[in-house]
Amino acid sequence: MGSLDFFYFFGSVYAYPSVLRIGPMAEKAGVQVRWRPINVRPLMRENNVALRDEAQKVRYMWRDIQRRAAWHGLPFVKPPIWPTEPDLLASHVAMVAATEGWVEAYSVESFRAWFLAGLPLGTPDSLAVILPRLGQEPERVLALAQDPAAAARLDAETDAARQVGAFGSPSFAVGGELFWGDDRLDEAVAWAAGTHPAQR
Amino acid sequence: MGSLDFFYFFGSVYAYPSVLRIGPMAEKAGVQVRWRPINVRPLMRENNVALRDEAQKVRYMWRDIQRRAAWHGLPFVKPPIWPTEPDLLASHVAMVAATEGWVEAYSVESFRAWFLAGLPLGTPDSLAVILPRLGQEPERVLALAQDPAAAARLDAETDAARQVGAFGSPSFAVGGELFWGDDRLDEAVAWAAGTHPAQR
Numbered sequence: 001m002g003s004l005d006f007f008y009f010f011g012s013v014y015a016y017p018s019v020l021r022i023g024p025m026a027e028k029a030g031v032q033v034r035w036r037p038i039n040v041r042p043l044m045r046e047n048n049v050a051l052r053d054e055a056q057k058v059r060y061m062w063r064d065i066q067r068r069a070a071w072h073g074l075p076f077v078k079p080p081i082w083p084t085e086p087d088l089l090a091s092h093v094a095m096v097a098a099t100e101g102w103v104e105a106y107s108v109e110s111f112r113a114w115f116l117a118g119l120p121l122g123t124p125d126s127l128a129v130i131l132p133r134l135g136q137e138p139e140r141v142l143a144l145a146q147d148p149a150a151a152a153r154l155d156a157e158t159d160a161a162r163q164v165g166a167f168g169s170p171s172f173a174v175g176g177e178l179f180w181g182d183d184r185l186d187e188a189v190a191w192a193a194g195t196h197p198a199q200r
Numbered sequence: 201m202g203s204l205d206f207f208y209f210f211g212s213v214y215a216y217p218s219v220l221r222i223g224p225m226a227e228k229a230g231v232q233v234r235w236r237p238i239n240v241r242p243l244m245r246e247n248n249v250a251l252r253d254e255a256q257k258v259r260y261m262w263r264d265i266q267r268r269a270a271w272h273g274l275p276f277v278k279p280p281i282w283p284t285e286p287d288l289l290a291s292h293v294a295m296v297a298a299t300e301g302w303v304e305a306y307s308v309e310s311f312r313a314w315f316l317a318g319l320p321l322g323t324p325d326s327l328a329v330i331l332p333r334l335g336q337e338p339e340r341v342l343a344l345a346q347d348p349a350a351a352a353r354l355d356a357e358t359d360a361a362r363q364v365g366a367f368g369s370p371s372f373a374v375g376g377e378l379f380w381g382d383d384r385l386d387e388a389v390a391w392a393a394g395t396h397p398a399q400r
Contacts, residue, residue, distance in 0.1 A: 002392035005373040007361040010290035010310065010321050012369035013265055018382045019311045019370075020274055023304065025385065031392040035303045037294040038358040040369040046362075056365055060378060065213055070398035071387055074220050082213065090210035094237040103235045104223065110210065111219040121210050158238040161207040162246075165256055169212035169240040170219075173205040178260060182218045183383040185225065187271055192202035192231040198270035 003032040009040035068182070081120040088154070090122025092145040093131075095153040105134050203232040209240035268382070280318045288354070290322025292345040293331075295353040305334050 006022055008015040026033045062078055069076035090110060097103040109130050113119040119126040124142065131138045144150065164173040172179040172188035179188040190196040206222055208215040226233045262278055269276035290310060297303040309330050313319040319326040324342065331338045344350065364373040372379040372388035379388040390396040 002374070002394060004388060004392040005360075005364070007357075007366055007369065007371045007373065008307070009369035010294060010307075013261060014382045015370045016265065016311050016315050017268055017272055017274055018385050019307050021272060021382075021385060022389075023308070025389050026392075029389045029393040029395075031389055033304075035298070035307060036357050036360070037291055037298070037303065037307065037354070038361045038366075038369070039288065039291055039354055040358075040361075042358060043362055043367050046367070057367065060365065060367075060380065061213060063378075064380070064384075065216065067387060067396065067398045068217055070400075071396070072217055072221060073397070074217055088239065091237055091239055094210060098235070098237070103237065104233075107208070107210075107219050107235060107237065108223070111216050115216050154237070154239055157207075157236050158240075158242060160205075160236070161238045161240075162243055164205070165260065166207055166238075166240075167243050167246070167257065167260075169207065169209035169238070170215045171207045173207065174202070178263075180260065180264070181383075182214045182221075183381075184264075185218050185221060187267060188204060189222075189225050189229045189231055192204040192226075193229040194202060195229075196267065196271070197273070198267045200270075 001030060001032050003034065005034045005036055007036050007038045009038060012040060075116055077116050077118070079115050080118045081114070088122070088151075089124075089127075089142075089145060091154055092150040093122065093127060093141060095150040095157075096141055096144045098157075099153070102134055102136070106130070109133055201230060201232050203234065205234045205236055207236050207238045209238060212240060275316055277316050277318070279315050288322070288351075289324075289327075289342075289345060291354055292350040293322065293327060293341060295350040295357075296341055296344045298357075299353070302334055302336070306330070309333055 004026065006018070008018065022033055066076050066078070068074075094103055094106060097106040110121060113126060113130055114121050119129060124138075127142065128138050131141055161171060161173075164171075164176060165178050166173070166180070168180050170180075170182055170185075172184065174188060174191045177191055179185075179191070187196060191199065204226065206218070208218065222233055266276050266278070268274075294303055294306060297306040310321060310326075313326060313330055314321050319329060324338075327342065328338050331341055361371060361373075364371075364376060365378050366373070366380070368380055370380075370382055370385075372384065374388060374391045377391055379385075379391070387396060391399065
C-alpha cells in the first residue's frame with residue numbers, strides 16, 4: 001500500500017480543504033496517510049525570499065512544472081534559460097501581435113519554443129525563428145516592437161491587470177472575479193461559462 | 201458567450217501550461233479568451249509582502265478559499281478569526297493526539313470548528329468544546345499538551361518536514377517527492393498510489 005506524509009499547520013487556511021478531503025481521497029486510492037502537524041512558521045521564515053533567489057524553491061518549481069506537464073499530458077523539456085532576460089522585447093513583440101490580431105499564435109509558439117526547443121524568449125535570434133512560422137517578417141515586427149507605442153500599450157495592459165487586483169502571472173479575470181495561477185484555470189473557465197458551483 | 205481576460209507574462213514559468221491549455225479548454229466550454237500579455241514585474245514588486253500584511257492578497261485568499269470550497273463541494277463559512285493566535289496550543293494538543301492515535305479526528309474536528317463554527321484554534325474554550333466530541337477529557341489533554349515533550353515532538357516533526365524540503369502548509373511527501381499546496385493533493389495521492397503520469 002502506498003503511503004503519504006501529510007504535513008500541515010494549525011492556522012493554515014489552505015490546509016482546510018486538504019484536511020477535509022485527504023481522508024476520503026486516500027482511502028479511495030488505497031493510500032495510507034500519516035497525519036503530521038508541524039509548525040510552519042520557522043519554515044516560512046527560512047524561505048521568505050523571492051522564488052528565484054532560493055535554490056530549494058527553484059528546484060521545487062522545476063520538479064512541480066515537470067509533474068504538472070505530465071499531469072496535463074503536456075510535453076516538457078526543461079528550458080535551459082531561466083530567468084529570462086528582462087529586456088521585455090518578447091513582451092513588446094506581443095503588443096504588436098495583439099494590435100494586429102496574432103497574439104494567441106505568437107504566445108503559444110513562443111512558450112513552446114522556450115520550453116521545448118530551448119529558444120530564449122525575446123532574443124532577435126529566437127524571433128528570427130518564431131516570427132516566420134507565423135507568417136511575420138522579423139524586420140518589420142522588430143521595428144514596430146521598438147516603437148514607443150508598444151511600450152505604452154504594455155504599460156496600459158499591465159495597469160488593466162493591476163485594476164482587477166492581479167499580483168502574479170498567470171491571472172484570469174471574469175469581470176471583477178480574479179483567479180491567480182495555472183491551478184485556477186479550470187475554475188476561471190467554468191466561471192466565464194457560468195457553471196462554477198460558487199455562482200449558484 | 202462568456203469571456204475571460206487572460207493576463208500573462210513572457211518569462212513566467214507557470215504561464216507555460218496555461219498558454220498551452222487555455223485555448224482548447226475555453227473552446228470546449230464556449231468561452232472567449234482575451235489574450236493579454238502584461239509586465240508582471242511591477243505588480244510583483246508592489247505586492248512583495250507577506251500575505252497577511254497586504255489587504256488585497258488577503259481579500260483574494262478568502263475569495264479563493266470560498267470558491268475552492270464550493271468547487272470541491274465543501275461547506276464554507278468565513279472564520280471570524282485569522283490569523284490564529286501564535287501560542288501553538290492547538291499544535292501541542294495535536295502532538296498529544298498524534299502520540300495517542302487520534303490526530304486525524306482531532307484535525308478534522310478542529311478545522312471544521314474553526315471554519316464552520318467560528319471557534320478559534322487552540323483556545324481553552326474551543327478545546328473544551330472539541331475534545332469531549334472526540335471522547336477526550338480536556339484537563340488531562342491540556343496537561344500533556346503543556347509538557348515539554350509535546351513541544352519537543354512538534355520541533356522534531358517540523359524538522360522532518362524541513363528535511364524533505366517543505367516550505368509551506370499544506371505539504372505532501374511521498375518518500376523524497378514533495379508536493380506543496382492543496383492544489384497538489386490529487387497529484388500527491390496519485391503519486392503514492394503509483395499512478396501519476398510522471399512516474400511512467
